[in-house]
Amino acid sequence: MASARAGAFSPGNLAAFYRQRFKVDLALQVAYRGATFIWLFSLIVQPLVSLVVWRTVADSQGGSAGGFTAGQYAAYFLAVMVVNQMTFMWHMWEIEWRVRTGVYSGILLRPMHPIHEDLVANLSFKAFTLVPLIPICVLLAVIFDAQFDTRPVDIVAFVPAVALALGLRYTIEWALGLIAFWVTRAAAIHQLWASVTFFLAGQMAPLSLFPKPIQVIATVLPFRWMLSFPVEVLLGRLSGRGILAGLGMQVLWLAIAIVVMRAVWSRAANHYSAVGG
């Protein structure tokens, strides 16, 4: 029901909603900055540990392993740190909690598609935490002697690449979160998804270090386009043609993801039944 009326909002109305909601969410981030910075801490630790591990691998092989020097590994994982911060989302896990506690009863009554509200919350968190994250990354780049081979064109291409990656990862994981409307313990499925993403999106190691068949799977499926691609662009590892083809793949997968998400959502909303609401 809610989704049927969602189309009624004009772009102007939607923009006004995003603006106001963003202000409110940002104020919330500032109010609960302690919790926000602890989230940021976990977003930093994981790539930092990978950075140290792979630098050690490169050092043990005389300074270079798998086509990356120690400095290039440092640059790779710092780029992963930034791109992951920009593209990650937590609503997949939260939807299960909302369904179980009946919070969705209220959300379903609102006339707007609930994905917008979550997206604003997500963007405000990112805007707020990017401010400390950038200087931290610069500091780490100096400490670990990171070597970036970025050309000016890569910086230009990085902007749409990371925006599309965010849209893609966000839409897919939001749709996956909706599994909670049918399954009570959806977190197990979400954890499996997060582990697969950890490998196939290039968080664990650069995709070029994996066996060929796995690289093909990551490229054909959306995984590479959710994280690894913007990282590769930022590091200057792709040709102009490779960048254009990658952006095309991102647009294609984003279109598919949106269609699937809308179909799943309309079924989920109809399937929803609250307990004791």
Add this chain to the structure above:
Amino acid sequence: MRSKKNASSTEERVAISEGNVAAQTTRSSVLGPHSSALHALTVIRTYLRLGLLNMVQYRTNFFFELFGVTVHLATALLGLAVIFNQTSSLNGWSSSELVMLVGIQTILGSLLGLVIEPSFQTFMENVRLGTLDFMLTKPADSQVMVTFQRVEGGAIAGTIAGATILGIGIARHGERIGAGQALLFAAMLLVGIVIMYSFLLILSTLAFWFVKLDNVLVIFGTTFDQAGRWPIGIYPGWLKGTLTFIIPIAFVVTVPAQALSGRVNALNVAGACLLAAAFLLGARWFWRYGLKHYTGASS
């Protein structure tokens, strides 16, 4: 997630257990101060038994925990496979030694999730709500009660999975482990648990001053999960220092693993023991100091 779902029933259980503990308490406090250690053991045993009963009651949780820890371990082992595709040793550690390390880390992590984390979380919640006062009136050591008050039996799944991985690592390592080595390993594991526990007790005690603190445990949990999976030697000096003194996981995981592969030196053993003793005494002192500072909910 799971704890939220079962929260109400867990509280009922704890309420029953507290009645139980109090009954046993009155009996032993008559016996005088000499039996205080024995008394503490009775309290601990009662809490653990109730945790076990809870686990048997919610069997499905156990299997979801098992699934979760299996996915986690598969991720860790696949990661090691990718790394050892590029090199034959990481900072002097072979792949089977790192598999052992992952096993030890999983076991320690499950002990954290079994008793320490849920209990301390409940404790901080109790300080915030003022319900800690009820616990303090009971005639048993407050530190013991706070430490063992909530047992999440499902976390045993992690212990089982971790022990399996440790076994695989030992088998792959292929060297015979002597009795002395095994004993040293067990001792170092205990030292690790003591350090971990004391550190978290110190953090939790801060709740007497700063009421909203529950996220602080997340910092330790994240660091332990991510950084604890690797030998401390790979980190550069400033991180090594941080991981030894500020968020002390260095001795917790690395030293037991070294003890098992027979590469630990006397200096590390002595250092770990000293650190554990200092942490335990410090935590105990700080707990008592905090308790004195605590004024209850209504004041």
